[in-house]
Amino acid sequence: MIDLKTLRENPDAVKKSQTARGESADLVDRVIAADEARRAAIVEFERVRAEQNSLSKSVGAAKGDEKTALLEKAKTLAAQVKEADAKKSEAESSARSELMNLSNLIDPAAPVGGEADFKVLEEIGSPRDFDKEGFAPKDHVEIGKALGAIDVERGAKVSGSRFYYLTGVGALLEFALVNYAISSAAKNGFIPVIPPVLVKPAAMEGTGFLGQAAENVFHLEKDDFYLVGTSEVPLAAYHMDEIIDAKKLPLRYSGYSSCFRREAGTYGKDTRGIIRVHQFDKVEMFSFCKPEEAQKEHLRLLEWEKDFLKAMEVPFRVIDVASGDLGSSAARKFDCEAWIPTQNAYREVTSTSNCTEFQARRLNIRMKDEEGTKPIATLNGTLVAIPRMIVAILENHQQQDGTVKVPQALQAFLGTDIFRPVSA
RNA sequence: GGAGGGCUCGCAUAGCGGCCGAGUGCACCGGUCUUGAAAACCGGCAAGGGAAACCUUCGAGGGUUCAAAUCCCUCGCCCUCCGCCA
Numbered sequence: 001m002i003d004l005k006t007l008r009e010n011p012d013a014v015k016k017s018q019t020a021r022g023e024s025a026d027l028v029d030r031v032i033a034a035d036e037a038r039r040a041a042i043v044e045f046e047r048v049r050a051e052q053n054s055l056s057k058s059v060g061a062a063k064g065d066e067k068t069a070l071l072e073k074a075k076t077l078a079a080q081v082k083e084a085d086a087k088k089s090e091a092e093s094s095a096r097s098e099l100m101n102l103s104n105l106i107d108p109a110a111p112v113g114g115e116a117d118f119k120v121l122e123e124i125g126s127p128r129d130f131d132k133e134g135f136a137p138k139d140h141v142e143i144g145k146a147l148g149a150i151d152v153e154r155g156a157k158v159s160g161s162r163f164y165y166l167t168g169v170g171a172l173l174e175f176a177l178v179n180y181a182i183s184s185a186a187k188n189g190f191i192p193v194i195p196p197v198l199v200k201p202a203a204m205e206g207t208g209f210l211g212q213a214a215e216n217v218f219h220l221e222k223d224d225f226y227l228v229g230t231s232e233v234p235l236a237a238y239h240m241d242e243i244i245d246a247k248k249l250p251l252r253y254s255g256y257s258s259c260f261r262r263e264a265g266t267y268g269k270d271t272r273g274i275i276r277v278h279q280f281d282k283v284e285m286f287s288f289c290k291p292e293e294a295q296k297e298h299l300r301l302l303e304w305e306k307d308f309l310k311a312m313e314v315p316f317r318v319i320d321v322a323s324g325d326l327g328s329s330a331a332r333k334f335d336c337e338a339w340i341p342t343q344n345a346y347r348e349v350t351s352t353s354n355c356t357e358f359q360a361r362r363l364n365i366r367m368k369d370e371e372g373t374k375p376i377a378t379l380n381g382t383l384v385a386i387p388r389m390i391v392a393i394l395e396n397h398q399q400q401d402g403t404v405k406v407p408q409a410l411q412a413f414l415g416t417d418i419f420r421p422v423s424a
Numbered sequence: 425g426g427a428g429g430g431c432u433c434g435c436a437u438a439g440c441g442g443c444c445g446a447g448u449g450c451a452c453c454g455g456u457c458u459u460g461a462a463a464a465c466c467g468g469c470a471a472g473g474g475a476a477a478c479c480u481u482c483g484a485g486g487g488u489u490c491a492a493a494u495c496c497c498u499c500g501c502c503c504u505c506c507g508c509c510a
Contacts, residue, residue: 042473042474042479042480046473046474046479046480047478049478050477050478052491053479056442056490057442059442060443060490060491071490072490074491075490077490078489078491243471373471
């Protein structure tokens with residue numbers, strides 16, 4: 001959520017940000033109006049409340065007729081307080097709900113525009129020339145099947161489309177990726193975490209996933225639980241309603257969890273294979289830091305993502321995501337896109353967002369230093385999203401003979417340097 | 425699922441419907457003393473809003489009352505015992 005002071009003092013900046021996102025700028029005026037109503041209601045409530053408090057005290061001391069008279073007066077005041085209290089609560093909740101609809105202020109450095117207006121920051125590694133090598137690359141579905149690593153048919157049989165089984169070396173590859181990710185994150189000060197994946201509405205809302213993104217989250221209506229789409233949610237909410245000692249910052253967590261996504265509105269997109277699925281596992285980096293250090297921390301997260309992809313020996317590029325394609329919480333976002341040979345395209349495999357103070361305000365997380373309590377910033381970044389990384393590895397490291405080379409960094413975890421087709 | 429017990433300022437606890445936003449101990453911070461430290465003693469020490477007066481918060485939400493940490497109801501969480509299951 002946006003700081004109300006910023007909003008009051010500089011509404012135009014917020015409007016500009018909303019417009020750049022392709023969202024409502026009028027909402028800004030509505031929030032300001034609701035906030036004014038809220039503050040007026042608070043003033044009125046506090047006025048009658050103070051009067052009641054002092055009157056109440058004199059009631060206790062008074063006796064006889066005097067007491068009767070005071071009691072009479074106190075009763076009418078009590079009614080007034082009750083009414084003012086109700087008005088205050090109503091004004092507060094409507095102000096909050098308007099405010100919660102505002103997206104984060106975008107970083108002015110982010111490119112303005114829609115999904116296609118991203119800026120390529122760098123390209124690392126170069127795609128293989130399969131023509132030159134003299135064979136046509138197979139896609140990950142075909143390779144995965146040959147290796148006995150991926151079973152999409154049975155995934156569909158048991159759970160429907162966009163579900164899959166990882167079997168044999170596919171399952172082992174997940175463990176290797178996770179182990180490599182968690183151990184390299186630990187070297188960078190990340191505390192490994194296995195979080196809950198069912199969370200309460202407050203956690204989901206606080207991280208900003210119940211706005212425009214709401215249609216993509218699974219909701220268990222009977223129990224009012226949400227299935228998280230990323231461990232960013234339980235990691236951010238880990239410190240909900242807490243005040244963190246500034247000396248402990250930056251506080252970094254690496255969460256390993258299953259992630260669930262409805263993928264609403266993606267009919268026909270990526271229907272083949274495991275690029276876009278309803279359930280997958282992911283290792284996520286999450287960082288709490290001082291607001292003034294958030295930009296640097298963001299770049300660090302990006303570096304660690306790049307390190308991971310380099311270690312997978314996969315060609316990729318880094319893009320600066322445009323304003324219209326940021327999630328509601330992100331002020332700026334960088335995506336790493338791996339080269340997928342059979343699609344002849346770069347596809348998103350990891351992503352890192354600087355959410356500045358937006359999520360922390362919604363989740364009521366602050367820090368405390370010598371000067372007092374202050375806002376804190378949150379950032380997140382994917383270390384590895386298993387299915388897409390498996391796609392990138394299988395497709396980029398396939399050999400003409402049907403085997404797949406294992407990136408060196410994973411060999412120790414897998415105990416082999418090559419995957420071979422299993423006999424049918 | 426059944427039966428109890430609890431949830432108060434970092435921790436542990438006290439708390440009669442008004443003198444309780446709240447006592448005590450420990451921890452922590454500052455000072456006196458000391459060559460230094462410990463001990464002792466003195467002082468400070470929850471959060472939020474507000475320029476301030478003041479207001480809000482004793483798990484959450486309702487209710488009773490002029491007045492609720494204190495009484496009543498609902499919910500949540502934790503603990504103990506029993507049953508069941510991994």
